[in-house]
Amino acid sequence: MVKKPTPDSTRRSERSRRAIYGAALALVAEVGYAKTTIEGIAARAGVGKQTIYRWWPSKADVLLEAFLDLGEQAAEQAAQQAAGLGVQPAAEYALPDTGDLAADLKYVLRATVDELLDPTFEAPARALAAEGVVNEPLGRQFVAKLLEPQLQLYVRRLRAAQDAGQVRAGVDPRIALELFVSPLAQRWLQHTAPISYEYTDTLVDYALYGLVPR
Amino acid sequence: MVKKPTPDSTRRSERSRRAIYGAALALVAEVGYAKTTIEGIAARAGVGKQTIYRWWPSKADVLLEAFLDLGEQAAEQAAQQAAGLGVQPAAEYALPDTGDLAADLKYVLRATVDELLDPTFEAPARALAAEGVVNEPLGRQFVAKLLEPQLQLYVRRLRAAQDAGQVRAGVDPRIALELFVSPLAQRWLQHTAPISYEYTDTLVDYALYGLVPR
Numbered sequence: 185m186v187k188k189p190t191p192d193s194t195r196r197s198e199r200s201r202r203a204i205y206g207a208a209l210a211l212v213a214e215v216g217y218a219k220t221t222i223e224g225i226a227a228r229a230g231v232g233k234q235t236i237y238r239w240w241p242s243k244a245d246v247l248l249e250a251f252l253d254l255g256e257q258a259a260e261q262a263a264q265q266a267a268g269l270g271v272q273p274a275a276e277y278a279l280p281d282t283g284d285l286a287a288d289l290k291y292v293l294r295a296t297v298d299e300l301l302d303p304t305f306e307a308p309a310r311a312l313a314a315e316g317v318v319n320e321p322l323g324r325q326f327v328a329k330l331l332e333p334q335l336q337l338y339v340r341r342l343r344a345a346q347d348a349g350q351v352r353a354g355v356d357p358r359i360a361l362e363l364f365v366s367p368l369a370q371r372w373l374q375h376t377a378p379i380s381y382e383y384t385d386t387l388v389d390y391a392l393y394g395l396v397p398r
Numbered sequence: 399m400v401k402k403p404t405p406d407s408t409r410r411s412e413r414s415r416r417a418i419y420g421a422a423l424a425l426v427a428e429v430g431y432a433k434t435t436i437e438g439i440a441a442r443a444g445v446g447k448q449t450i451y452r453w454w455p456s457k458a459d460v461l462l463e464a465f466l467d468l469g470e471q472a473a474e475q476a477a478q479q480a481a482g483l484g485v486q487p488a489a490e491y492a493l494p495d496t497g498d499l500a501a502d503l504k505y506v507l508r509a510t511v512d513e514l515l516d517p518t519f520e521a522p523a524r525a526l527a528a529e530g531v532v533n534e535p536l537g538r539q540f541v542a543k544l545l546e547p548q549l550q551l552y553v554r555r556l557r558a559a560q561d562a563g564q565v566r567a568g569v570d571p572r573i574a575l576e577l578f579v580s581p582l583a584q585r586w587l588q589h590t591a592p593i594s595y596e597y598t599d600t601l602v603d604y605a606l607y608g609l610v611p612r
Binding site for chain 1: 527532545574577
């Protein structure tokens with residue numbers, strides 16, 4: 185089957201969209217959320233501000249989509265890397281499930297460490313996280329659309345482990361995931377201590393096997 | 399023994415200091431860290447800005463001390479409440495040690511929930527935390543002087559539990575404490591989900607006894 189050629193107008197829109205995402209992420213990283221404006225994003229992307237208003241109602245919406253796009257690109261890259269290393273790539277929107285819960289969680293958290301230390305992601309993510317701390321509606325919007333969907337992947341993986349008898353029956357997966365996800369988030373957000381693969385591996389071991397002697 | 403009377407000049411300084419702390423915390427809560435200035439703090443506290451510069455080299459230092467003072471006041475209040483409830487009050491700068499690690503951690507985390515939901519503390523704490531996310535030197539300063547000393551209290555309590563054979567010998571207490579402290583911090587900072595006593599009690603149980611069946 186011959187692939188239908190993409191019309192020129194769609195290709196132009198796609199280029200504009202990419203330029204707008206890039207401009208929005210760069211600006212928020214440089215000047216912070218409060219000083220980022222639709223006008224500034226338009227000027228930097230080389231488009232008219234009406235082009236932006238036609239597609240997005242507010243700067244929060246532009247940034248949200250720019251971030252979702254960044255996440256999708258990272259996921260694609262990770263899948264390609266995993267394939268290159270002979271690792272079973274995760275099905276779209278699911279954590280790996282090899283049957284070994286500890287190994288799967290360690291694998292995903294190591295990838296998260298890489299992402300948090302990637303400058304492309306780090307500067308805009310920090311600017312938005314900082315704004316979300318003091319701007320509750322924005323914080324809640326980003327949680328609902330960006331963070332919580334990611335956390336729900338852990339919920340599903342932990343439920344599968346629970347069904348397999350590898351996690352205690354009474355455990356609430358939505359709270360349980362925080363034992364290894366939140367420490368990494370706090371170290372990164374608040375600069376409380378360095379992050380590394382060894383650190384996230386340790387978190388998984390402590391969370392799964394507990395601190396008191398078995 | 400008769401208490402030596404406080405000289406008038408010291409009492410005046412003490413009053414100014416309280417006024418400056420209060421003004422600094424109120425301002426940072428209202429306009430954020432970036433827009434808080436020594437001039438603004440001085441005007442609101444009703445003192446000359448030279449009075450502030452005489453005692454503190456920068457606004458970060460004023461805010462840091464204002465916060466330390468707020469923490470000390472909260473600790474005194476908690477000790478009085480604990481005494482009123484017949485609970486053994488914690489020795490200064492130590493977590494309670496009744497020999498029951500789970501109960502002691504739950505007690506302290508419940509007090510932290512109260513503090514995080516107290517509006518006196520919440521607004522300035524959010525403003526500073528938000529700035530620390532994007533301003534690494536400030537973040538590190540606040541961690542070193544405010545947050546890490548509190549975390550070290552958990553390190554000591556966990557070491558005592560380790561000495562008593564109640565925590566596995568190989569566990570690093572500095573990482574272990576993050577399993578129950580960081581989830582609470584992230585929910586509060588990022589508005590990811592509500593916080594409550596039931597929630598922090600659950601975190602302690604999961605962290606101590608692990609997620610996999612025993």
